[in-house]
Each structure stands twice: as C-alpha cells, then as structure tokens.
Amino acid sequence: MKKMMTILLALVMSFALTACMTIEKSEETEKPSQSEEITVEPSKQGDGAKVLVAYFTWAENAVLDEGVDVVSSPSVVVPGNVQQLATWVQDETGGDIFSIRVADPYPSDWDDCLERANAERGNDDRPELLEKVENIDQYTTVFLGYPNWWYGVPMALLSFLEQNDLSHKDVYLFCSHGTGGLANSVEQITAALPEVFISNDIFDCYEDEAASSEDEIRSWVNSLGYSRSEETNDSDGKASKRQISVRSGDNTIIYALNDSRAATSLYAMLPLSVEVEDYSDNEKIFYPQEDLDISDAPLAQGKSGTLAYYEPWGDVVFFYGDYNENPGLFELGQVISGEEFINQMSGTITIESE
Ligand SMILES: Cc1cc2nc3c(=O)[nH]c(=O)nc-3n(C[C@H](O)[C@H](O)[C@H](O)COP(=O)(O)O)c2cc1C
Structure with missing residues (x-):
C-alpha cells in the first residue's frame, strides 16, 4: 500500500522535487520584490523580533503500540522529519518551540494513518489540539513547520492556525515532504491567514534528505535575517x-x-x-x-x-x-x-x- 501510495503521489503531483532546496523568490532576470508577489507587507520588527517555532510532525502525534520499537520495526514508520528541522530553526533563531499535538493521536501504522488523514481531509475536519500557545501576542515572527499530508497540510495545522491568532506577525514556512513537494500546502495556509505576511522564501526538503539538512536550513534562517550564532558579545556581554x-x-x-x-x-x-x-x-x-x-x-x-x-x-x-x-x-x-x-x-x- 505504501508503495502504491508513493507511486500515486508521484503521478498526481505535477512537480516532483528531488532534493532539499529553498524556493527561490524568482528565477527571472528582473526579480519582482516580495511586496509585488504578496499583498501583505512584513512588519519591520528588526532585531527586537521574538520568534516562535511551531511545527507538526507525525512522530509526536502517533500512538505507539506497547512494546513496539519504532526504530527497528519496519512496519512502523514514525520519522519525525519536521521535528528535526524545527529543532535547528529553534536553535538558530533562539526562539521558543511549540509542537502542535492532537488530542487523539494518529495510528502509528502507515496505512491506517493515511486513511485517517484522508478522511479528515475529506470532511474538512479540524482535529482537536491538546494545547494553545501561551501568550501568542508576545511573538512577532512565527516559523511554521509541517509535512505534506495528502497534497496539503495536516488538518491539525489548520486547527492551529484557527486557534492561535497570527495576525500582525511575519510567518516563514518550512516543510518536509515525499515526491509531492509543497503541493497545495502554501495556498491552504495563505487562505487560512489572509491578513498575515507569509514569506514566499520557503524551505522545503524531501523526506529522505531531512536528517542531513542542518546546514541548509540554518543558512535559510540566516538569510532571512535571524541568527543567534552570528551575534558576537563584547566584554560587557552585550x-x-x-x-x-x-x-x-x-x-x-x-x-x-x-x-x-x-x-x-x-x-x-x-x-x-x-x-x-x-x-x-x-x-x-x-x-x-x-x-x-x-x-x-x-x-x-x-x-x-x-x-x-x-x-x-x-x-x-x-x-x-x-x-x-x-x-x-x-x-x-x-x-x-x-x-x-x-x-x-x-x-x-x-x-x-x-
Ligand atoms: C498521512 C500522510 C500523508 C502524506 N501525504 C503526502 C503527500 O501527499 N505528498 C508527499 O509528498 N508526501 C506525503 N507524505 C509524506 C510526508 O510528507 C513526509 O514523509 C514528511 O517528511 C513527514 O514528516 P514528519 O516525519 O515530520 O511527519 C505523507 C505522510 C503521511 C504520514
């Protein structure tokens, strides 16, 4: 089933991505500025930005059968790719981290998880979440990480966007996926956040490349103007x-x-x-x-x-x-x-x- 699913996804998605890459703003000679491509401008928070890294990963949303060793059992697939990417983003930005978790975890079996995720998608469900972000108003910037689920975002990501007010924040997306790439995920997020600046500089990463993407994703974070490691301290510690x-x-x-x-x-x-x-x-x-x-x-x-x-x-x-x-x-x-x-x-x- 997993193989069939992969083949199906590869056929259905018109753009297959082969390796980790950032989506360039434009490949054309005359590059449009961000403000021409999007309608909402970034807020100019400068270095006073307080960062939240919020992400969804199957790994932290799966029920594991008792006695199942997820690392060695080939029948259970719980990769945690987005979780891994999120920890690097968090480390590079020095921000707070928030794992989006559903109240009713998904099966750890691949086929069963696909089935439930597909049903949720078909019903346009908003799975209940375990918790909200505490004091979301304190953040000026949100890095939002997710896997591609069924050509778009896991429905729990939409629950998150509806329950946590991201207006007036700058949002940067990072995604891990199979052969389907970003698919409709950016459109879904944009529709859920019509008044929010969402950068079109998106980090995305093929699932098998996630574990080796540390340098790429840290550079991406740096290129957006966020870097903890590049700040130097003088003798006063300032x-x-x-x-x-x-x-x-x-x-x-x-x-x-x-x-x-x-x-x-x-x-x-x-x-x-x-x-x-x-x-x-x-x-x-x-x-x-x-x-x-x-x-x-x-x-x-x-x-x-x-x-x-x-x-x-x-x-x-x-x-x-x-x-x-x-x-x-x-x-x-x-x-x-x-x-x-x-x-x-x-x-x-x-x-x-x-
Ligand atoms: C329920 C489900 C649906 C998926 N649907 C797609 C898809 O439509 N297209 C795709 O490219 N990858 C799809 N994938 C693969 C994941 O996007 C990919 O493995 C990702 O790296 C998983 O990140 P995670 O380990 O943090 O959950 C799906 C995975 C799951 C579990």
Missing part, C-alpha cells in the same frame, strides 16, 4: 555589531553592519572575492550572487562611508562621497576605519567577517 573587512591591495576598510536582514544575508555570503567597479564619482560597486532581502532594511541616509544596497539593480555600494537618498537604496552598515581607502578600491577585493 551584543555588539558585526563587522566586515574589505581588502583591496594593501588597504583594509572596516565596516559595522546593521541588523537588517539584507546585511545578515550579505554576512552569510562571506568570505567573498569579487570584482569591484566604479560608478559615478562617489561609488564603488559589486553585484552579489543573490538578491538581498530588503524587507526591514533602513533607507540609506546620504552620508559618505555608507555601505548600501541598491535594490533595483541588485548591487552593493561603497560610498566615498555624499549621495542623494533614493527609495531603492538601503543601508547595510557604516565604515569604521579606512574610509580614505574606499575611492582607491580596484580590481578584485576580498570581503571577510571580522
């Missing part, structure tokens, strides 16, 4: 700004980055070795391989020494003179030392974290 060094020939320029997601994405790309170009009479620029997420980046203020990102062209800019403010120009940081060398940058430069 969080200090991340710094980068830019080397051109014998010259070194140091910048302090701000806490925006765009700056964090750039930081996650380091070390970089890139060709710097001249632009106008006050800019040195280069094009990073990936677009930066400008959703919470402050606009650049026109001051010489700014490290900026020009979103319409996707280039990073080192300013060595004052400049005009522009709605597409976002600040990533400010120079700390070596400002006098910025206008001498040429050829290949190396950028590293300090």
Whole structure:
C-alpha cells in the first residue's frame, strides 16, 4: 500500500522535487520584490523580533503500540522529519518551540494513518489540539513547520492556525515532504491567514534528505535575517555589531553592519572575492550572487562611508562621497576605519567577517 501510495503521489503531483532546496523568490532576470508577489507587507520588527517555532510532525502525534520499537520495526514508520528541522530553526533563531499535538493521536501504522488523514481531509475536519500557545501576542515572527499530508497540510495545522491568532506577525514556512513537494500546502495556509505576511522564501526538503539538512536550513534562517550564532558579545556581554573587512591591495576598510536582514544575508555570503567597479564619482560597486532581502532594511541616509544596497539593480555600494537618498537604496552598515581607502578600491577585493 505504501508503495502504491508513493507511486500515486508521484503521478498526481505535477512537480516532483528531488532534493532539499529553498524556493527561490524568482528565477527571472528582473526579480519582482516580495511586496509585488504578496499583498501583505512584513512588519519591520528588526532585531527586537521574538520568534516562535511551531511545527507538526507525525512522530509526536502517533500512538505507539506497547512494546513496539519504532526504530527497528519496519512496519512502523514514525520519522519525525519536521521535528528535526524545527529543532535547528529553534536553535538558530533562539526562539521558543511549540509542537502542535492532537488530542487523539494518529495510528502509528502507515496505512491506517493515511486513511485517517484522508478522511479528515475529506470532511474538512479540524482535529482537536491538546494545547494553545501561551501568550501568542508576545511573538512577532512565527516559523511554521509541517509535512505534506495528502497534497496539503495536516488538518491539525489548520486547527492551529484557527486557534492561535497570527495576525500582525511575519510567518516563514518550512516543510518536509515525499515526491509531492509543497503541493497545495502554501495556498491552504495563505487562505487560512489572509491578513498575515507569509514569506514566499520557503524551505522545503524531501523526506529522505531531512536528517542531513542542518546546514541548509540554518543558512535559510540566516538569510532571512535571524541568527543567534552570528551575534558576537563584547566584554560587557552585550551584543555588539558585526563587522566586515574589505581588502583591496594593501588597504583594509572596516565596516559595522546593521541588523537588517539584507546585511545578515550579505554576512552569510562571506568570505567573498569579487570584482569591484566604479560608478559615478562617489561609488564603488559589486553585484552579489543573490538578491538581498530588503524587507526591514533602513533607507540609506546620504552620508559618505555608507555601505548600501541598491535594490533595483541588485548591487552593493561603497560610498566615498555624499549621495542623494533614493527609495531603492538601503543601508547595510557604516565604515569604521579606512574610509580614505574606499575611492582607491580596484580590481578584485576580498570581503571577510571580522
Ligand atoms: C498521512 C500522510 C500523508 C502524506 N501525504 C503526502 C503527500 O501527499 N505528498 C508527499 O509528498 N508526501 C506525503 N507524505 C509524506 C510526508 O510528507 C513526509 O514523509 C514528511 O517528511 C513527514 O514528516 P514528519 O516525519 O515530520 O511527519 C505523507 C505522510 C503521511 C504520514
């Protein structure tokens, strides 16, 4: 039955994913911004964001027969893929974790679980949950993890979304699945949360790859601007700004980055070795391989020494003179030392974290 199910799923789903991957914002040359693709903007919470990682996994929603060893028994399949992914997201964000659990657990037998899940789907059920999130208002960001169940989300995920008010929060999705990929899951979640910002940068992972996806999912979390491990502490134990060094020939320029997601994405790309170009009479620029997420980046203020990102062209800019403010120009940081060398940058430069 399981084999048949897998074949059926593979045939029915038009897009089969082969390995762990994040869904890129767009593969087109001119990339639409997030705000063009979705109607609800992210709230600009910056580094004050308090994170909740909520997830559903069969592993924590299954009845195990007495005496059954789920690890060695081939007849029982309780993988816990989403649970594993959620622990990495939680560790990387430093957020709180919440396992969505139904009051009436699912069978641990694969066929029986499929059958019940399918019946719930057919009836548009909302399975009763064991508990609600305590004080949901304290969270500004929710990472929501789930497996694909029957071409969409487990119905318990919809129970969760209806019982816990996620309005005014930023929501990031991560999913583990079989050959069916994300299927209709994103549409279902979007329909359940019409007023909520749901990022279209989604982490998804084929079931057999989940256990080896730690690096990928941590990078994804970093690219969204959340990173506990990248924060450094000064001697007072206070969080200090991340710094980068830019080397051109014998010259070194140091910048302090701000806490925006765009700056964090750039930081996650380091070390970089890139060709710097001249632009106008006050800019040195280069094009990073990936677009930066400008959703919470402050606009650049026109001051010489700014490290900026020009979103319409996707280039990073080192300013060595004052400049005009522009709605597409976002600040990533400010120079700390070596400002006098910025206008001498040429050829290949190396950028590293300090
Ligand atoms: C009831 C049920 C239905 C499933 N339906 C699908 C499906 O339609 N498409 C798919 O790609 N995978 C499907 N799967 C596979 C899971 O999405 C996949 O194994 C996932 O990694 C499980 O995560 P978990 O271990 O955290 O529960 C289903 C699994 C179960 C238990």
